[in-house]
Amino acid sequence: MSIYERELKGVLQGNKKVLENMIKSCDGNIKKIFGKTCEKPFIVIRAAGSFGIDLVAVREDFSFPIEVKASVDDVFHFSDDPRLTEQVEALRKECSNAGVIPIYAFRLKRMRGDPWRIFTLNVDNIKGRIKLFYERLPKLEKTASGNYVMRWEHGMPLHRFIEYLC
Template sequence: MASHYERELRAVLIGSPDGVRAVTRSCNAAEKARAMQVIRRPFLVVRAAGSGVAGAGDLLAVRGDISFPIEVKATKEKKVYLSGRTMEQYLDLQKEGERCGLMPLYAMRLKGVRGDSWRVFKVETTNLTGSVSVLSRRLPSLPLTRNGTPHLDWDEGLPLHKFLSLLCRDSDSYTQTAETLRSKANAWSEKAETLKMEEAQKAILKQQEPEEWVKKFRL
């Protein structure tokens, strides 16, 4: 059964018009338009060789500017908790992501729901660069349980049509986004530094002011 949903997602990522129409059949016009952008900038998507390939996920999506392994989960429940084998899968994905500078993803398919039934999550890694790093800032990580264990929560994931819209923007858009983020970070740093200087000046002036009883004595 899982392979059916893997094929469904693969048909979308390779830019098949029929595949995109199939998953967006009950979506509104705006959602369909966003998803259809993948037809213009498709991926080569291959299925992993087998369960023995740790950290490879179920699918590997490759394009000239980006690539990522994807673990596919189809469920009737909105929340899926990881333990045992599924936790090992998560840790393997994270390990390979760190080793290879990749951004592993989970694609969660909720059964029996209208509209966009897919949600996307990233596996947290620390060594992303370039356009992947910019993209990762827009993707939600797997949420954590009370004891800090990652799990899947459909309501907290990024809808597939929004994910495709982010993926299929022109490369110039990624550069522009990165420049915007950098300029904002610089502006925040400058503002923080200015506030620190103002506070320091206030403290110096306060120290220089004579105490009230000294003022009265002088009078």
């Protein structure tokens, strides 16, 4: 498990030590929002295998398969590895069949403040209360040549994601 997967896992589980380390450079309001995960934590399980899911976060009201990506560049190109594009399509199909929201968590390295941005894929069969949440999440973009890309600046900050969920 990468250090970034461990960091996100700790944040979603409400691990105070992980939270303290990550939010050192955040303002007071953002620190308060991150602290909400201590009150309403997720169970976060490492997903082994090559399906393209790193973590699964589960709570009474929400559950998400999560793929974690990290880069020093603020744009993550899935076209850099053809296998990544195959994984995106497989995850999109599986989540559409199950009516589940897939989460892509993009960690910008060497970033102060909230370094995480959250994205999802365009999937079908999202119903009920979670559909309202799904509609607010930024979707992975596609380039003119049809390749997936994540632009960090277009993502939802992790603290906003947590604010919606907690």
